[in-house]
Amino acid sequence: MIRFAVSFALLLTLAGCATQQDPQPQKPSASASSLNTRLSVFSRYPAGGLPDGWEPMILLRNKQRTEYQLVRDADTTVLHARAESASSGLMLKVDVQPQQQPWLRWSWKINSLVKSADNTKRATEDSPVRIILGFDGDKDTMPFADQILFETARVMTGYDFPYATLMYIWENNAPVGTVIPSTYTSRIKMMVAESGSEALGDWRDFTRNIAEDYEKAFGEKPGRLIGIGVLTDTDNTGETAEAWYGDIQLLQERFAHEGDAAQPLSLSQGK
Structure with a gap:
């Protein structure tokens, strides 16, 4: 019963992938196609507040919330996160076929690791980004235990939760490319995009093929991408973490511009 309650609470954090959001005015005008490829270009916004369309992703009501705000970093705007024994995220609803737009590009920066975090253990499953x-x-193809969990969550909340969730994380020790299964449900997998302390304080750029990564993690081809989020969490370790997220883009081709071909981004680590 305790495991079910914890797993159910974890599903609630992913509700933003499926909930209907109220229409909001868009600050930067853009076509539907550009919104699909540029999931969140934080650099287009002024500092202060949050980017349009992003909704809070709450873990449990009694947990402290991570603070998120658009800030200036050098000559651009980025999303800043600060968690003090906290765990909440931001989620954006999308509708994208991964096979048509498989390349996810993003950047992030942290100044310190969550020192006691270990994402292979339930009691210390935290990550700064x-x-x-x-x-x-x-x-219907999920394990029976997960079907019961998801159906109970749907009945109790009215939300249909994601069939599967893939997370890119910064781990303390696990090598880049490692897939870490969630200890709560088989429908959540974590892939290590960055590891260790070597890159602390530096902006790190990533380009990942989400269709290939999904197949590696779950052993099947992905369905539609219906939500994307960010999460900086320290609720299990009780530590403090600060992070910065740069623009997030979903692209048809690995290189967004011709000039990128001369200096390609690594599939597993920053430039």
């Missing part, structure tokens, strides 16, 4: 992807799929 996470990119969260929620995917649609056939829930």
